[in-house]
Amino acid sequence: MVLSAKQEIEPFVERACLRKTRTPGDLYRFGYKIAGTDMVVAAIEIPARLLEETISSSMTLSCRLTPDGEVIPEPSFEQDRTSSTGISPLPLDQLIRATLAPQNLHMEEATIANLTTMLQRLEESVSIAKDALARCTRRANEHDIQESSSR
DSSP, rough: OOOOOOOOOOEEEEEOOOOOTTTTTTTTEEEEETSSSSEEEEEEEEEHHHHHHHHHEEEEEEEETTTTTTTEEEEOOOOOTOOSSSSOOHHHHHHHHHHHHHHHHHHOOOOOOHHHHHHHHHHHHHHHHHHHHHHHHHHHHHHHHHHHHHH
């Protein structure tokens, strides 16, 4: 096949099934085709399982906090392959501090309503944590009382 100088090519990727023994979507097909047509100039097929494993092995999941208290998961690819996890854990108070930094609030165009919602969610979270701590403390005290009475 000869391409004229005026024909443009464009990249493509698609899930494909080219063999009768495979199910649809078993392969990914990457290549180039003539722009505006289905005429493939060059392509390579890669098993979907291999590609998905490769992508997921170099992907990390982190999260960000919005000014109204929503936690948004964000997948990203590791830039530094020397790190085993790619991301170090961030304590909640540091995440909140970073979220509420003036430059972030300005970029996010945070409103008073957003910040009020976040405060309500944080207060509810504090209440839940206090209740859990009280339950654990009560159980620990009951356990200590039972141990001392059995001696």
